[in-house]
Amino acid sequence: MGFILISLIILIGITSYFLGNLRAKNLRTSNKKNLKSLSHYYGYYVALWAVVPALLVLLMITSFKSFFIEQYVLSDFIALGSYTETELSLLFTQIENTAMGIKLFDENTILIDGAVNKLNYINKTIENLTYVTVLGFSGLLVLYSVFNINHKLNSRKIVEKFLLVLYFTCSLVAIMTTVGIIFSLLYETLRFFSQVPITDFLFGLNWSPQRVFVREAGDLDTRDLANAFGAVPLFAGTFLIALIAMCVSVPVGLLTAIYMSEYASPKVRDWAKPIIEILAGIPTVVYGFFAALTVAPLVRDIGQGAGLTVSSESALAAGFVMGIMIIPFISSLSDDVIKSVPQSLREGSYAMGATKRETIVKVLLPAALPGIVGSFLLAVSRAIGETMIVVMAAGLNAKLTANPLDAATTITTQIVVILIGDQEFDSPKTQSAFALGLTLFVVTLALNFIALQVVKKYTERYD
Amino acid sequence: MKSIKIKADNLNVHYGEKQALFDVSMYMEKKQVTALIGPSGCGKSTFIRCLNRMNDVIDICKVQGKIEIDGNDIYAPDMQVEQLRERVGMVFQKPNPFPKSIFENVAYGPKIHGIAEHKSDLEEIVVNSLKKAALFDEVKDRLSDSGTSLSGGQQQRLCIARAISVNPDIILMDEPCSALDPIATARIEELMGDLKTEYTIIIVTHSMQQAARVSSRTGFFHLGKLVEVDKTETIFSNPSDQRTQDYITGRFG
Structure with missing residues (x-):
C-alpha cells in the first residue's frame, strides 16, 4: 500500500509543479504585471503544498495505526478481563499468524476466528481511509495553493524558507542521534554504578565479569561482585x-x-x-x-x-x-x-x-x-x-x-x-x-x- | 672605474618549453646598488634568481650561459650551492620570516653555517645584524617574540637582518617593498643607502622612482631581453632605446 500511495503523491507533486508554473505564467501574460518570483518558484510552491503535508499525514496515520488496530481486534478479549498485557500481545501475534494462514494452537477458536475477521476488516477499511484522506488532503491543498498565487505572493521566499527548515531538520536528526546515544550510555552506566561503586570500576585491578553468574549460582557472596569489575x-x-x-x-x-x-x-x-x-x-x-x-x-x-x-x-x-x-x-x-x-x-x-x-x-x-x-x-x-x-x-x-x-x-x-x-x-x-x-x-x-x-x-x- | 663584482655572459633561461631570458649579458659593480626595472613577466626576477641559483629549486628550469662572481663561475660543477648562497643573500617580495622567534630568525644562517663558535658570538651577530637592518631598537626588548608577530615593514627588515647575518658579499632584493606602505618603503630605501657601503646590492623593482632614488646603475628588461643597461641618470634622462623611453615615460608596462 505504502509504495503505491507514495508514488501517487509524488505524481500529484510533479503535476502540481507544472500547474503552478502554468498559472504563474498565465497571470503574468494576462495582467502584464510582474510577479515577485520567477514562475518555476510558483511551481515548487504548489508542489510543496501537494507533497509535504500529505506525507506528514501519512506518517501520522502509519504510526498510530497499529495501536488502534490492536485495541479494536482485541476488544473481545480485553472485555473478558482475564488476560495480562503480555498475554494480550501474544494473542495478537497469534491472530496475525492465523490471518496469514499459520495455525499453531486450537484454543479459543471461535474468539480467534472472530478476531481474524475483525483484523481483515479493519485493515481493509484503514487502507481505504488512508488513500482517501491523504490523496484528498493533497488535492485540496493543491487547489488552495494554486488559487493563492497572485502578484503579492513571493513564492521564492517561501521555498527558500522551506529549504531552510529541511536543512535544519536533517542536521537535527544527526545531533539528536548523538545526544540520544550519549544519554542511553549514561543511563545504563548509572544503573551499573548503582550496583558496583565507581571507584571499584576505575581503580580495581581485577576484571572477571563472568563471576557474576557464579555468584548467582550461590557460591560467592556479594563482596565478590565489587572485585569482578576492576x-x-x-x-x-x-x-x-x-x-x-x-x-x-x-x-x-x-x-x-x-x-x-x-x-x-x-x-x-x-x-x-x-x-x-x-x-x-x-x-x-x-x-x-x-x-x-x-x-x-x-x-x-x-x-x-x-x-x-x-x-x-x-x-x-x-x-x-x-x-x-x-x-x-x-x-x-x-x-x-x-x-x-x-x-x-x-x-x-x-x-x-x-x-x-x-x-x-x-x-x-x-x-x-x-x-x-x-x-x-x-x-x-x-x-x-x-x-x-x-x-x-x-x-x-x-x-x-x-x-x-x-x-x-x-x-x-x-x-x-x-x-x-x-x-x-x-x-x-x-x-x-x-x-x-x-x-x-x-x-x-x-x-x-x-x-x-x-x-x-x-x-x-x-x- | 669601479671594480666588477658580478658578470653575466649570454645568459639563456628556459622554463620547460618557454624561454624566459634571451642572451642577457651585463655586469654589476662592487658596493653599488644596481636596479633592474621592466614590466611584469619581463624576466628580471628570473635573472636575479640565477645569481644565487635559486632557480635550481625549480625542476623544469634550465640555465645556459655563464655567471661569474669575483671571476668564479657559479654554475661550475664543483661550486657548492650552499656556500654560494651564504655569499649571495636574498630578500624576497613578500616578507617571509620563519615561524620562530626574532632571535632564532636571525641566528638561523650563522647556526647552519657554523659561523658562531660560542653562544656569546651568536648573540653578537644577531644584535649587529638587527642594528644594521635598523630594527634593533624596535625589537630589543622582545627578541623571543615570534618573527611573524611584527608588522610588514618590520618583518621585511627582519628578513634583511637574516640575510646579512652570514656576512654575504651580495644582497639580492626581489621587489622588497612591493608589499609595504610608503613609510616602511622609505625606511628600507634609507637602509639600502647604508648597506651599500658594505654590500653589493641588486634590486628588482616596479617603481621607477625607487630605482632612480637608490641605484647607481639601472638595467631595463623587456620580454626576456635586456634592452638597455647604463648609469641610472642616463637611463632616466637620456635613454638610447625607444622602448626604454616609452616605459619610463609610462607609455606601457
Missing part, C-alpha cells in the same frame, strides 16, 4: 597496545609524509599516495586475521628462537598490525600539513644556504608541528577505538601486564565479549559494557578535542 587491566591493555601501535606508525608515517611532500617527484606521488591510502580502506577484520594468522605466530617463533616465552596471542602482534593500519592516517594528514607550509619559507631557507635536510628539520617541521601533532592524536584515538584486530590477535584474557609478549585485552574487546550471546539486560555484567563504552567515548572525545585545540592554537596564519 577495569584497570583493560585500561592498561588498551594503553599498551595503542602505545605499540604508535611506536610503529609515528616514525613510519612521519617519514613517509616527509618523503611524499618534499622528495617524491609528482609522478611517484601520483601512484604511491593512493596505494598508501588503500591501507586505510582495508577492512579491519582483514587486518585482524592477518595479525592472528601471520604476525602473531611470527612474533612467537622469533621470540622463542631468542629464548623468550611468548604467548601465541600477543599484544605486540596486535599493536604492530594496528600500527600498520594507522600509518595512512598520519602520513596522509602530515603530508598535507607539510605541503601547505608556504613555498616562501622553503625559499627563504634555501636562500640562506640551508640544505634540504636543514630546511625540513629546522623550518618545515616546526612550522607544520601543530598539524602533525593533531594527526598523531587522531591516530591515537583511532588506535584506542580499534576492536577487531585485538579481538583476533591479542587475546581475551584480562591480565594486568606491561609485557608486550603477553596476551592482553582492551576496552573494546571486552565490550564485544560481554555483549556476544544471550544476555539479560539488567545484569551488572551487561551494564558494565555501557560503562566501558562511556569511558572510551570520554577518552576519545577528549583526545579529539585536544587535537583540534592544538591545531587551532598553534597554527601560524600565513596570508
Whole structure:
C-alpha cells in the first residue's frame, strides 16, 4: 500500500509543479504585471503544498495505526478481563499468524476466528481511509495553493524558507542521534554504578565479569561482585597496545609524509599516495586475521628462537598490525600539513644556504608541528577505538601486564565479549559494557578535542 | 672605474618549453646598488634568481650561459650551492620570516653555517645584524617574540637582518617593498643607502622612482631581453632605446 500511495503523491507533486508554473505564467501574460518570483518558484510552491503535508499525514496515520488496530481486534478479549498485557500481545501475534494462514494452537477458536475477521476488516477499511484522506488532503491543498498565487505572493521566499527548515531538520536528526546515544550510555552506566561503586570500576585491578553468574549460582557472596569489575587491566591493555601501535606508525608515517611532500617527484606521488591510502580502506577484520594468522605466530617463533616465552596471542602482534593500519592516517594528514607550509619559507631557507635536510628539520617541521601533532592524536584515538584486530590477535584474557609478549585485552574487546550471546539486560555484567563504552567515548572525545585545540592554537596564519 | 663584482655572459633561461631570458649579458659593480626595472613577466626576477641559483629549486628550469662572481663561475660543477648562497643573500617580495622567534630568525644562517663558535658570538651577530637592518631598537626588548608577530615593514627588515647575518658579499632584493606602505618603503630605501657601503646590492623593482632614488646603475628588461643597461641618470634622462623611453615615460608596462 505504502509504495503505491507514495508514488501517487509524488505524481500529484510533479503535476502540481507544472500547474503552478502554468498559472504563474498565465497571470503574468494576462495582467502584464510582474510577479515577485520567477514562475518555476510558483511551481515548487504548489508542489510543496501537494507533497509535504500529505506525507506528514501519512506518517501520522502509519504510526498510530497499529495501536488502534490492536485495541479494536482485541476488544473481545480485553472485555473478558482475564488476560495480562503480555498475554494480550501474544494473542495478537497469534491472530496475525492465523490471518496469514499459520495455525499453531486450537484454543479459543471461535474468539480467534472472530478476531481474524475483525483484523481483515479493519485493515481493509484503514487502507481505504488512508488513500482517501491523504490523496484528498493533497488535492485540496493543491487547489488552495494554486488559487493563492497572485502578484503579492513571493513564492521564492517561501521555498527558500522551506529549504531552510529541511536543512535544519536533517542536521537535527544527526545531533539528536548523538545526544540520544550519549544519554542511553549514561543511563545504563548509572544503573551499573548503582550496583558496583565507581571507584571499584576505575581503580580495581581485577576484571572477571563472568563471576557474576557464579555468584548467582550461590557460591560467592556479594563482596565478590565489587572485585569482578576492576577495569584497570583493560585500561592498561588498551594503553599498551595503542602505545605499540604508535611506536610503529609515528616514525613510519612521519617519514613517509616527509618523503611524499618534499622528495617524491609528482609522478611517484601520483601512484604511491593512493596505494598508501588503500591501507586505510582495508577492512579491519582483514587486518585482524592477518595479525592472528601471520604476525602473531611470527612474533612467537622469533621470540622463542631468542629464548623468550611468548604467548601465541600477543599484544605486540596486535599493536604492530594496528600500527600498520594507522600509518595512512598520519602520513596522509602530515603530508598535507607539510605541503601547505608556504613555498616562501622553503625559499627563504634555501636562500640562506640551508640544505634540504636543514630546511625540513629546522623550518618545515616546526612550522607544520601543530598539524602533525593533531594527526598523531587522531591516530591515537583511532588506535584506542580499534576492536577487531585485538579481538583476533591479542587475546581475551584480562591480565594486568606491561609485557608486550603477553596476551592482553582492551576496552573494546571486552565490550564485544560481554555483549556476544544471550544476555539479560539488567545484569551488572551487561551494564558494565555501557560503562566501558562511556569511558572510551570520554577518552576519545577528549583526545579529539585536544587535537583540534592544538591545531587551532598553534597554527601560524600565513596570508 | 669601479671594480666588477658580478658578470653575466649570454645568459639563456628556459622554463620547460618557454624561454624566459634571451642572451642577457651585463655586469654589476662592487658596493653599488644596481636596479633592474621592466614590466611584469619581463624576466628580471628570473635573472636575479640565477645569481644565487635559486632557480635550481625549480625542476623544469634550465640555465645556459655563464655567471661569474669575483671571476668564479657559479654554475661550475664543483661550486657548492650552499656556500654560494651564504655569499649571495636574498630578500624576497613578500616578507617571509620563519615561524620562530626574532632571535632564532636571525641566528638561523650563522647556526647552519657554523659561523658562531660560542653562544656569546651568536648573540653578537644577531644584535649587529638587527642594528644594521635598523630594527634593533624596535625589537630589543622582545627578541623571543615570534618573527611573524611584527608588522610588514618590520618583518621585511627582519628578513634583511637574516640575510646579512652570514656576512654575504651580495644582497639580492626581489621587489622588497612591493608589499609595504610608503613609510616602511622609505625606511628600507634609507637602509639600502647604508648597506651599500658594505654590500653589493641588486634590486628588482616596479617603481621607477625607487630605482632612480637608490641605484647607481639601472638595467631595463623587456620580454626576456635586456634592452638597455647604463648609469641610472642616463637611463632616466637620456635613454638610447625607444622602448626604454616609452616605459619610463609610462607609455606601457
